[in-house]
Amino acid sequence: SAVIxxxxxxxxxxxxxxxxxxxQVDSQVTMMFWYRQQPGQSLTLIATANQGSxxxxxxxxxxxxxxxxxxxxxxxxLTVSNMSPEDSSIYLCSALRVNTEAFFGxxxxxxxx
Amino acid sequence: xxQVMQIPQYQHVQEGEDFTTYCNSSTTLSNIQWYxxxxxxxxxxxxxxxxxxxxxxxxxxxxxFGEAKKNSSLHITATQTTDVGTYFCAGHGGANNLFFGxxxxxxxxx
Numbered sequence: 001s002a003v004i005x006x007x008x009x010x011x012x013x014x015x016x017x018x019x020x021x022x023x024q025v026d027s028q029v030t031m032m033f034w035y036r037q038q039p040g041q042s043l044t045l046i047a048t049a050n051q052g053s054x055x056x057x058x059x060x061x062x063x064x065x066x067x068x069x070x071x072x073x074x075x076x077x078l079t080v081s082n083m084s085p086e087d088s089s090i091y092l093c094s095a096l097r098v099n100t101e102a103f104f105g106x107x108x109x110x111x112x113x
Numbered sequence: 114x115x116q117v118m119q120i121p122q123y124q125h126v127q128e129g130e131d132f133t134t135y136c137n138s139s140t141t142l143s144n145i146q147w148y149x150x151x152x153x154x155x156x157x158x159x160x161x162x163x164x165x166x167x168x169x170x171x172x173x174x175x176x177x178f179g180e181a182k183k184n185s186s187l188h189i190t191a192t193q194t195t196d197v198g199t200y201f202c203a204g205h206g207g208a209n210n211l212f213f214g215x216x217x218x219x220x221x222x223x
Contacts, residue, residue: 033210042201043156043213056210092155094211101146101158102203102211 002027006093006105013083013112020079021108023093028073033094033102034066043092049076083112117204117214125220132189134217136202143205145178145185148213151198156213159187192221 003026013019023032032049047055047068055068070076080087088111096102116139126132136145144163148156160169162178162185169176175188185202202214 031210035213040199040218042216045210045212048210096211101161102148102156103158104155107155 002029002095002103004093004095004103004105006108008108009106010109011111013110015084015112017083018079018081019083019110020077021091021093023076023078023095023105025074025095025103029095030073030097031095032070032076033096034068034076034078035092035094037090037092037107039090046078046091049078080110083110085112088112117202117212119200119202119214119217121217122215123218123220125222126192127222128194129191132192132196132219134187134200134202134219136185136187136214138183138204140204141182143182145182146203146211147176147185147187148201148203149198150201150216154198156201189219192219194221194223197221 005024007022011019034046035043036046037043045058046061046066047057049055049068049070051070051073065081067079091108093105094102118137120135124132144161146161147159149159150156160176162176165182166180167178173190177186187200189196197219199216199218201216203211205211
């Protein structure tokens with residue numbers, strides 16, 4: 001198994017600002033992902049964080065709004081840029097090795113006011 | 114794109130009753146995984162099914178993978194209050210990314 005440390009756990013931000021969420025895994029993993037989850041809803045995949053190259057974004061998500069970095073196999077960041085109240089959500093990072101289960105960080109509860 | 118639907122969306126049961134959630138994918142899956150998310154928590158892995166028609170049990174939980182590898186089910190026998198949470202199935206996409214089902218939120222009434 002892997003332990004994922006995600007921070008911050010929650011934040012309240014002003015609209016128009018940006019927030020960077022960090023995710024640190026305690027062991028090397030193959031894949032890292034970022035999800036968004038509205039309370040009571042399912043997980044929506046934002047992007048796959050690729051080590052040393054640009055992230056692969058899912059339909060509806062773009063790099064300018066959600067820049068992602070993954071400088072090594074155990075660390076990734078997601079930035080939510082130019083925030084609006086619609087960006088209020090829970091953001092989760094996830095990691096897995098090929099064909100194994102996914103492990104999740106504790107999540108970041110973001111409120112944009 | 115890949116879609117993974119679950120039914121029902123919500124389920125309220127009396128403690129001791131059984132519960133089943135069904136998962137259907139628009140595409141054939143290489144495997145299916147199940148996760149449980151407690152209120153306020155993050156998803157936690159329960160099990161992975163790989164083979165067509167596979168059935169696995171974990172105590173009161175029974176997991177099945179359909180013959181066509183496009184559907185799956187989770188059945189809980191004699192629910193307990195500790196079973197409360199949202200149950201998600203998940204399937205791998207072509208790039209090994211993981212797509213989650215819509216989830217079934219289970220409430221157990223004591």
